[in-house]
Amino acid sequence: MCKKPLIDLHDDKLFITFEGELTLYTIANIEKALAYVKTYSFNALQLDFQDVTFLDTAGALFIYNLEKYFTKKEIAVTLLLEDTTQKDTLNLIKENMKSSHKSVPRKQKSFLEQTGELFYNYYIGLLSFLHFFGKLFTTNLRYITSLKNIRFKEIAFEINESAIRALGIIALTSFLIGLVVAYQSAYQLKIYGANIFIVDMLGISIFRELAPLITAIVIAGRSGSAYAAQIGAMKITQELDAMKTMGFEPFAFLVLPRIIALVITMPILIFVADMMAMLGGLIVANIDLNITMELFMDRFSEVIAAKHFYVGIVKGPFFAFLIAAIGIYRGLKVKDDTQSIGFNTTKSVVESIFAVIVCDAVFSIAFTNLGI
Amino acid sequence: MEFIKVRDVRTVLGDKIVHDGLNLTINEGEIYGLLGPSGCGKTTLLREMVLLQEFTSGSIELLGKRLETISERDAQSLRHQWGVLFQFGALFSSLTLKENVALPLIEYTELSEKMIDEIVRFKINLVGLKTEDANLYPSEISGGMRKKAGLARALAMDPKLLFLDEPTSGLDPISAREFDSLILKLRDMLGLTIVMVSHDLQSIYDTLDKVAIIDNKKIIYEGTLQEVTNVKNDFIESFFGKMK
Numbered sequence: 001m002c003k004k005p006l007i008d009l010h011d012d013k014l015f016i017t018f019e020g021e022l023t024l025y026t027i028a029n030i031e032k033a034l035a036y037v038k039t040y041s042f043n044a045l046q047l048d049f050q051d052v053t054f055l056d057t058a059g060a061l062f063i064y065n066l067e068k069y070f071t072k073k074e075i076a077v078t079l080l081l082e083d084t085t086q087k088d089t090l091n092l093i094k095e096n097m098k099s100s101h102k103s104v105p106r107k108q109k110s111f112l113e114q115t116g117e118l119f120y121n122y123y124i125g126l127l128s129f130l131h132f133f134g135k136l137f138t139t140n141l142r143y144i145t146s147l148k149n150i151r152f153k154e155i156a157f158e159i160n161e162s163a164i165r166a167l168g169i170i171a172l173t174s175f176l177i178g179l180v181v182a183y184q185s186a187y188q189l190k191i192y193g194a195n196i197f198i199v200d201m202l203g204i205s206i207f208r209e210l211a212p213l214i215t216a217i218v219i220a221g222r223s224g225s226a227y228a229a230q231i232g233a234m235k236i237t238q239e240l241d242a243m244k245t246m247g248f249e250p251f252a253f254l255v256l257p258r259i260i261a262l263v264i265t266m267p268i269l270i271f272v273a274d275m276m277a278m279l280g281g282l283i284v285a286n287i288d289l290n291i292t293m294e295l296f297m298d299r300f301s302e303v304i305a306a307k308h309f310y311v312g313i314v315k316g317p318f319f320a321f322l323i324a325a326i327g328i329y330r331g332l333k334v335k336d337d338t339q340s341i342g343f344n345t346t347k348s349v350v351e352s353i354f355a356v357i358v359c360d361a362v363f364s365i366a367f368t369n370l371g372i
Numbered sequence: 373m374e375f376i377k378v379r380d381v382r383t384v385l386g387d388k389i390v391h392d393g394l395n396l397t398i399n400e401g402e403i404y405g406l407l408g409p410s411g412c413g414k415t416t417l418l419r420e421m422v423l424l425q426e427f428t429s430g431s432i433e434l435l436g437k438r439l440e441t442i443s444e445r446d447a448q449s450l451r452h453q454w455g456v457l458f459q460f461g462a463l464f465s466s467l468t469l470k471e472n473v474a475l476p477l478i479e480y481t482e483l484s485e486k487m488i489d490e491i492v493r494f495k496i497n498l499v500g501l502k503t504e505d506a507n508l509y510p511s512e513i514s515g516g517m518r519k520k521a522g523l524a525r526a527l528a529m530d531p532k533l534l535f536l537d538e539p540t541s542g543l544d545p546i547s548a549r550e551f552d553s554l555i556l557k558l559r560d561m562l563g564l565t566i567v568m569v570s571h572d573l574q575s576i577y578d579t580l581d582k583v584a585i586i587d588n589k590k591i592i593y594e595g596t597l598q599e600v601t602n603v604k605n606d607f608i609e610s611f612f613g614k615m616k
Contacts, residue, residue: 238462242522245422245535246476247451 004033013044019051022059031062038069045070048080055086060093132329136259139251154257155264162223162258163265167272169222174214174273178206178280186288195289196299202281203304207312211273213360215266216319220352224327227258228348231331232341240332250332259324266320267313274312307372315363319356326352373400374433375533375565376421381430383416390416392589393430403559403566403579408586409607414569415459415537417586421567422456422535423447435532452480454533455526459541461518463510469496469521470506476528495524500554516547527558534558536568540575552578573611 008015014037020026047066049055055063063079070077081087109117143150185201231254234240240250285291291299330348334340376398383391390413398404406414419425421432423439432439435453437446463472473492477483483491496506499520510518519539526534539555540548552575558564570576576583577597585593585600587607593600601612 234465237465238458238460239464241419241424242456242458242462242464244424245451245454245456247448248475248479 005030007034007037009040009042012042013046014040014042015046015048017048017051021054022049022052022062023054023056024058027059027062034066042075044076044078046078046080049086050080050082052081052083052086055083055089057089057093060086060089061097063090064093064097128333129329132332133325135251136255136325139249140256143252143256150260151253151257154253155261158258158261159265162219162226162262163269166219166222166269170215170218170269170273171276173218174211175276175280177210177214178202178277179284180280181205181210181277182281182284183288186284190289195285195291196295198281198285198289198291199296199299200303202278202285203300204308206277206281207274207304207308209312209360209364211277212270212312212315212319213356214277215269215273215316216323216356216360217353219262219266219269219320220323220327220356221349223262224323224352225345225349227324227327228330228334228345229341231328232334232344235332235334236336236338236341255328258328259321262320262324263317266316270313270316274309311363311367311372315360318359318363322355322359323352326355374398375400375435376567377431377433378417378421379431379433381417381420381432382428383413383420383425384428385416389589391427391586394586394591396584396591396594398565398567398582400565401559401563402581403555403568405576405580405583406567406569406586407571407576407583407611412586413589414586418535418537418567418569422454423450452476452529453531454535455523455529455531456535457519457522457526457537457539459537460515461510461522463518463521463525465510468507468509469501469513469524472510472521473525473528476525480529491528492524495527496521498527498558499524500550516543519543519551523554527562530562532563532565534564534566536566536570538569538571540570540572545574548572548575549578551575555579 005019006015006017008017016034016037018030022030047063049063052059067077067079081090182198182202185198186195189195189198189201231240234254240254243250243253282293282296285296286293327348330344330351334344374397376396378394378396381391381394383389394417406417408414416425420427420439421434423442427440430440434450437450442450463469464475467475470492473495474488477488477491481488493503493506496503501517501520501524505513505517510521513521519542523536523539536555540551543551555566556579559566568580570580580597582596583593583600584591585603585605585608587605592605593603593608600608
């Protein structure tokens with residue numbers, strides 16, 4: 001129990017008597033009760049701890065500080081402490097405080113220093129990404145020269161893991177996107193009585209842009225992040241080190257199969273996304289705009305050139321490469337703590353989606369200028 | 373024959389000097405220990421020996437090959453001649469114990485499936501694991517078993533050199549002593565040369581032939597355990613003092 005200390009001033013001598021427990025939980029109150037004592041004037045102090053039933057290290061530290069404070073002010077302090085275990089605790093604190101120095105807080109950096117460090121780290125990050133790409137290409141060259149070196153089993157495994165299992169979610173997402181885009185534009189087109197143009201609109205926007213982007217985003221969120229987390233975890237458990245010491249180059253065993261698997265399957269996934277989004281559009285056109293399926297198909301084969309389809313498909317391998325490379329790069333950047341897995345997984349998704357969109361913009365400009 | 377020669381190795385990580393001119397020699401058939409206080413760079417040196425980490429200057433010669441200028445082909449051939457046991461086993465978590473041990477054999481040899489199976493079974497029994505454990509995944513077994521399985525994998529290719537990073541840490545005393553006697557048995561049976569990092573005094577006294585003690589970026593002692601207490605050093609006194 002925490003009891004307030006009894007404070008008694010006799011002539012020039014102050015008596016403070018503590019009772020009950022002196023612990024982590026009680027010293028805050030006691031400290032408050034003693035706050036005004038410091039304003040008294042006296043030249044001798046007696047601290048009585050004889051009725052203290054329990055003293056922990058925080059309590060001992062409190063006593064030590066109290067004693068130090070008054071001794072500094074040249075007040076004679078007498079401690080009344082009888083219990084031997086409590087004395088031992090106090091002595092432990094005293095010894096420890098003498099030998100340990102105040103811990104130096106981390107040096108605060110100036111704004112200029114922080115900015116410099118930030119940019120330097122970005123620069124180093126860029127260099128290490130380039131290093132990764134360089135290594136990727138040299139390993140590529142070394143391993144692709146011979147068919148024997150290509151790890152078909154791993155590639156097949158990764159195709160199943162990161163593409164075939166993603167089919168459902170990609171089909172569903174793109175179907176919904178087709179539905180939504182068609183629904184929104186149907187409303188506008190109806191106003192002008194331009195119902196049939198929904199086919200042109202859907203065909204071009206889905207084939208050229210929407211399907212590849214949706215697929216890339218889903219794959220980045222699903223497979224790219226998985227790459228980062230898997231490889232990051234392998235780094236923490238030292239599996240990557242074990243592979244290296246056994247002569248299994250991680251680039252050949254982990255990195256290339258994943259990249260190849262995604263590069264192969266991305267165009268197929270985009271194709272699926274194309275079909276599902278068009279299906280969604282077709283349903284809305286049918287219900288909302290009264291365009292029959294035959295009419296939709298006729299118009300479709302009339303206005304949508306095959307090039308639109310190819311433009312979308314061609315982007316696939318590029319997006320796939322970016323997503324896989326960034327995911328793996330982030331996985332390899334994981335340091336020896338668990339926090340860094342989460343950080344790098346998040347980063348991998350953000351960066352790969354960003355990279356995909358930048359790449360898409362470049363393609364868009366290039367294709368338009370080429371007249372495709 | 374000198375298996376490993378470390379000469380004037382200096383390692384700088386960031387702005388921290390880890391090693392400042394290390395020299396040591398490990399001969400064939402020795403069980404050699406790297407000791408020292410935590411953070412002195414024992415594991416770093418071990419990682420440098422197995423090509424996981426680069427050192428800043430100096431030279432390490434391993435089985436006659438100089439690591440600082442080694443070609444990829446030579447490095448690959450070295451990797452077939454050593455086995456490494458990591459502190460927590462570092463088994464491939466997507467493979468069963470059996471597959472873990474079999475992996476190097478499948479990758480690097482032309483042996484038949486049946487032969488590989490028999491070799492794996494022998495190695496698993498050798499390290500004291502039961503045959504029925506072979507089909508478990510690393511997540512399904514205890515830390516001690518993982519270490520044993522890691523050792524079985526390190527031994528899969530019948531290496532000349534075995535590197536062990538804290539082989540007995542985290543094991544209960546009985547398993548730790550079993551591990552020690554296993555290591556001695558393996559050395560006598562297979563003629564291995566073993567390099568290990570260890571903190572376990574009992575294990576150090578039971579197994580090591582020679583030690584190198586790293587403290588304050590330098591090797592402060594290299595030699596047998598009997599003479600180690602003649603050296604005046606805080607770490608040696610506090611570490612070995614109790615055993616006198």
